Amino acid sequence: MLRKTVQIITAVLTNSYYKGFLNGTIYKGKSKLFCVPGFNCYSCPGALGSCPIGAFQAVVNSAQYFISFYLLGFFLIIGTLLGRFVCGWLCPFGLFQEWIYKIPLRKVHLSHRYGFLKYFKYLFLLVFVIFIPILFSNAWGVGDPAYCKYICPVGTLEAGIPLLYTNESLRSAAGTLFNWKLGILLLVVLLSTKIYRFFCKYMCPLGAIYALFNKISCYHIKIDKQACNKCGNCLNACKMGGIPYEDPNSPECIRCGACKKACPVNAITTGFNIPVRKANFRRF
């Protein structure tokens, strides 16, 4: 309940320029100098902050800069402080997928045999967010924000659909590319009804960045190995496909706390730099 409340408040607060939704425009204030931690398109009519993935591409594909220190620093700070806590608690698109997953359709739980699919999000990060925007540019030295342009279903949902709905001139300019992106969004929505947080697991480059910090982030999960009897309740509760009692801070963990709730012996704790009990210290 607390997590849902935080997710809703974050989504509303970071997208509270309601006039944009009515007029088909976007917010133009200085708060957009700063990035929000989650995936939130800056062209969403309500957005008050910038999307970190969009901002990274905007800097590296510009003619002036080869790399973005501003965004690398941002990823280092947020990743080290929170890791994928951002995905579980602060990302509006994560919340959207959780709602979609509530649609009562038969669910698909991919076995560990398909675990390799999780590496696709790193591929999206490397190819579409880093390599193409940096390496391919036109005669003026300006590259393509490839992930935003060809893949990102968040932009289509939060910006494309509301802006095209309210803005006649944009609607008339939409063509093949918009249809392609709409197709990706529909595919993600469809798969999200079957697979929990499909986009987060397999497609999200921002989740891929934060995943790299999960093992060392200040906010983390601790298992009391003396209390844990390996009953497997946490394993069944984890919808991200993790094995909490073996690897509580796996790169896939979004800190949703489902494992903690499911533990019958309260062996799981979450928080910022939780002190380790002396008796367990040797085991970590």
Add this chain to the structure above:
Amino acid sequence: MKHRALQFALILFGSMLVITGIKRQEVHTVLTKAINICLECIGIG
């Protein structure tokens, strides 16, 4: 303890990178992109 030192070092290094980015005026590139409708994001450009 090792973890905390690493966390501190990463946050410090991250802050230095952010300050460098601000000094290089990267934030203006971000702002310029963010206050204009991103045609690529919405599937037009």
